[in-house]
Amino acid sequence: MLIEILGTGCAKCELLAKHAEEAARSLGLDYRIVKVQEIPDIMARGVMSTPAMAVDGVLKVQGHVPTVRSLAELLKA
């Protein structure tokens, strides 16, 4: 499972990456977290509100930092 964290590197993006990591680990998933920080790469995924998260290329979160619990629900679905 490829988890992409999209954001230019502000505090919220770091927090989202941390929450996603915790959620993925708690589910025992086989995952890889990649931070997408360059603006052209972020725009290419159609995202304009950061922080955002995409799972295997599908956009799941835009513009806010969900709790670890809700991220776990998103990753399970």
Next chain:
Amino acid sequence: MTIRPRADEDMAAVMDLLAAEKLPLDALEATEGWVAEEAGVLVGHVALEPAGEAVLLRSLVVAPSHRGRGLGGRLMQAAEAAAGARPRYLKTDTVGPWMLARGYRLARPDEIPARIQATSQFAGGACACACTPVLVQGLPAAPKGPGFLARGGWLIPALPLWFLAYHWLEPAANALTTRVFRLGLDSRLGSAVAFFAYDAPKVLMLLSLVVLGVTFVQTFLSPERTRDILARRAGAWGNLLGSLLGIVTPFCSCSAVPLFIGFVRVGVPLGVTFSYLVSAPMVNEVALFLLLGLFGWKIALLYAGTGVGVAFLAGWVIGKLRMERHLEAWVMEIPYAAQAAEASRLGFPARLEIAVQGVRDIVGKVWPYLLAGIAVGAFIHGYAPEALMAHIMGKAAWWSVPLAVLIGVPLYSNAAGVIPIVQALLGKGAALGTVLAFMMAVTGLSLPETIILRKVLKPRLIAVFIAVVAAGILLVGYLFNAIL
């Protein structure tokens, strides 16, 4: 009629039964099977395919001539007995209701183990379509997600308590000062202490409630939706709409650049984009409601009205100057496929949870500054002579407005952090226009945001942006000092 374990020589007859119902035959030899036999003829079959810790029940079939006699049930009993304590999975789109009546339930996708998913019925085969429901028995009951109460529902009974506590804050603060600290309310120290003891919990409580409400409402709004509303809306109405939407749309200054590109790329006019980008940080919705709670509706309305005014004018001027060619070229060239907003998919508990999270984030971040601001305010309240403040920041000093802007720009704070300072300054006779200008400069013309925007704007456009917004803020400052 007998039910007995399947033998090797039954296989040909079983395959005929399955083929007649178009059921898959893949990997049948790897299963344990049971057959129903009547007068030497096979009339029913079921199989159990072990898969790790679980089993897959499959290839259940009863000859059409023998249906309705409970044969299926007896076959299932045999297979279930062999499965023992292992959870039993079954993929079917024909016998679903019957299986539900037997105590099976729908399996959630995450409840299906990898070993089950690797079996031929899931991984391939003609009938193994992904949309066929999967039933399960023998798993512990579906674990419930966090309940409504845990996700923020406890807030609903907590609200009346909030109002009760808020109502009793002032008497409690005064009692604390006079009874516990034994200070007179008219002494300097006593009035400073009482001010702090009343204001600190009051501002924090008010901030928490405001952030909760605002963040909840904002889950219904998103920059993506605002972008789609503003697309191709040229002219002054577009600027006005952009400024107004800037107040309510959630906006994190670190996403200013992607937001800017997203707006111009779907055809939001440059001037309208700027109206939004100026208004979003400057007219902060949290600050607006804090002002309403602390100073009343007149000052709150002034703040929102003048902020929208500055944003409108700034965007309108930039639009009139036709500065599109002063965008960095890559802004229009990089690939961008606009995505729709996420907000519409959320349920009520999820929105409440986001709101609670917002309170934790914002109040958790600003409370030290708030307390520091209130402490400064308390000191000013108790000790600073009014004449001095009025001299420095009063109407008479013409240089106070530009000075307030100059001090405000490099300060990086969100509006909530500025409020206590505003409160202290206003309380001691600083002029309203000067204070408004200071607040707008802190939130609306922040140095870090300007530096980030340089990535997409050429120097001339940046310069025009700063000049126009600064001029607007100065105008507001002088205007209010003159008329109030």
